[in-house]
Amino acid sequence: MQAESVHQRLQIDPLPAGDFHWEGKTLVFIPSQPWPGGATVTVRLSRGAQTQSFPTRYLNRTMAWSFQIGYPKVLYLFPAEGQAAIYQLDPLSGNAQLLSPSGQEVFDYSLSANGAVILFDVRQGNGSAIYRWENLSAAVESVLTFPSGQVRAAQLSPSGNYLAYELTDLSEPNAKTHVWVTTYPPQRDEQAIRLGTEDQLTRSPLWSSQSILAYYDQTNRLYRFYDPRSQQEVGRVKGETGEKGAWSPDGETFLFAEILSNGEQLPTSHLLAFHLPTRQVTDLSERNDVEDLGGVFSPQGDRLVFARKFLNALQWTPGRQPWLLNLLRREAYPLLTEPHYNHYDFVWSPNGDQILFVRFNQMSLTEAPEIWVINADGSQARQLVKGGFAPQWMP
Numbered sequence: 001m002q003a004e005s006v007h008q009r010l011q012i013d014p015l016p017a018g019d020f021h022w023e024g025k026t027l028v029f030i031p032s033q034p035w036p037g038g039a040t041v042t043v044r045l046s047r048g049a050q051t052q053s054f055p056t057r058y059l060n061r062t063m064a065w066s067f068q069i070g071y072p073k074v075l076y077l078f079p080a081e082g083q084a085a086i087y088q089l090d091p092l093s094g095n096a097q098l099l100s101p102s103g104q105e106v107f108d109y110s111l112s113a114n115g116a117v118i119l120f121d122v123r124q125g126n127g128s129a130i131y132r133w134e135n136l137s138a139a140v141e142s143v144l145t146f147p148s149g150q151v152r153a154a155q156l157s158p159s160g161n162y163l164a165y166e167l168t169d170l171s172e173p174n175a176k177t178h179v180w181v182t183t184y185p186p187q188r189d190e191q192a193i194r195l196g197t198e199d200q201l202t203r204s205p206l207w208s209s210q211s212i213l214a215y216y217d218q219t220n221r222l223y224r225f226y227d228p229r230s231q232q233e234v235g236r237v238k239g240e241t242g243e244k245g246a247w248s249p250d251g252e253t254f255l256f257a258e259i260l261s262n263g264e265q266l267p268t269s270h271l272l273a274f275h276l277p278t279r280q281v282t283d284l285s286e287r288n289d290v291e292d293l294g295g296v297f298s299p300q301g302d303r304l305v306f307a308r309k310f311l312n313a314l315q316w317t318p319g320r321q322p323w324l325l326n327l328l329r330r331e332a333y334p335l336l337t338e339p340h341y342n343h344y345d346f347v348w349s350p351n352g353d354q355i356l357f358v359r360f361n362q363m364s365l366t367e368a369p370e371i372w373v374i375n376a377d378g379s380q381a382r383q384l385v386k387g388g389f390a391p392q393w394m395p
Helices: 003-009
Strands: 010-013 018-023 026-031 040-045 063-068 073-078 085-089 096-098 106-111 117-124 127-134 140-146 149-156 162-169 177-183 193-195 202-207 213-217 222-227 232-238 253-260 268-275 280-283 290-297 303-310 321-326 331-334 341-348 354-361 370-375 382-386 389-394
Touching: 003 010, 073 106, 073 370, 073 382, 085 106, 085 382, 106 149, 106 389, 117 149, 140 149, 140 162, 149 202, 162 202, 162 213, 177 213, 222 253, 232 253, 253 290, 290 341, 303 341, 321 341, 341 389, 354 389
Parallel strands: 127 149, 177 202, 268 290
Antiparallel strands: 010 040, 018 026, 040 063, 073 085, 073 389, 085 096, 106 117, 117 127, 127 140, 149 162, 162 177, 177 193, 202 213, 213 222, 222 232, 253 268, 268 280, 290 303, 303 321, 321 331, 341 354, 354 370, 370 382
């Protein structure tokens, strides 16, 4: 085609700022910012566009196409009281779909790095099992079964080559919990690797983007870091709380809550960032009149959402409030102020423009937890699900 004749007749609605260029016979448009999720884009090429070949031919009718920009769905467990199952919610239409098999009690679940696979842990007789759900086929299949054990926190490494899980052996008089790692998919004759000794209680496995596994050694009060490729520990850091941590997007920094005291004030919970390559620890809370928990890095790694409670009498609230920390400017500000509600389980949307969270009324303990979504600038907070918990974005 004659490039200018195409450019003069091509319309894209809506048309964001971007770059047009030709790749051989193909005209390519790359927007500098993505279209909003769920938006419908219409492309129209009016009649009259010309060919380069001789004799010249013309497009004799107007051509038009349209497509809808994809947007992430919301996964969650429901109900909070009773036998939970996995649901997928369309946040625009409000329609919810059951994903896990009907009648199966789901303990928890995790998403693969590309969002195509859900692993979920279920009760199975007196034991438990790990199941797999495929996005493309919506098929459910068994991965591992534990006739006398309770499995939790099963998750795939980002590489997809390893599976980690937390298992409590219910056949023991004093049931002990350990973290295990195996190749994926598990081989029939292959033995899973237990992290730590038989007497060490370990839990809370969490993969980094570099396929390094963080887990908590409850016996020794340590967060440990394990490389399944070398089968070696590659780092450790002291941690008294044992709260679930979070990895930075680059897989180099592990964030966790720790009890600190400056000798003058009562001990309080701070968010610490452990940089695995250098073993350096940074206090991100930077003040002694707060309790901070549940920090999660944004997909860009430049912001942090977390729950904060002030300890001084003037600012104290029954519940922890959602705050956002700009890591570049080291400025923190609240996203919401709802004193009676505790906010937790923060999850960033894939492009970092929205945050899922769960809130619970501390002043009315019989009320069910609620799943909410809020823009990352603190605007347009709205409830998605009442009685649900453990939300995740599904790309």
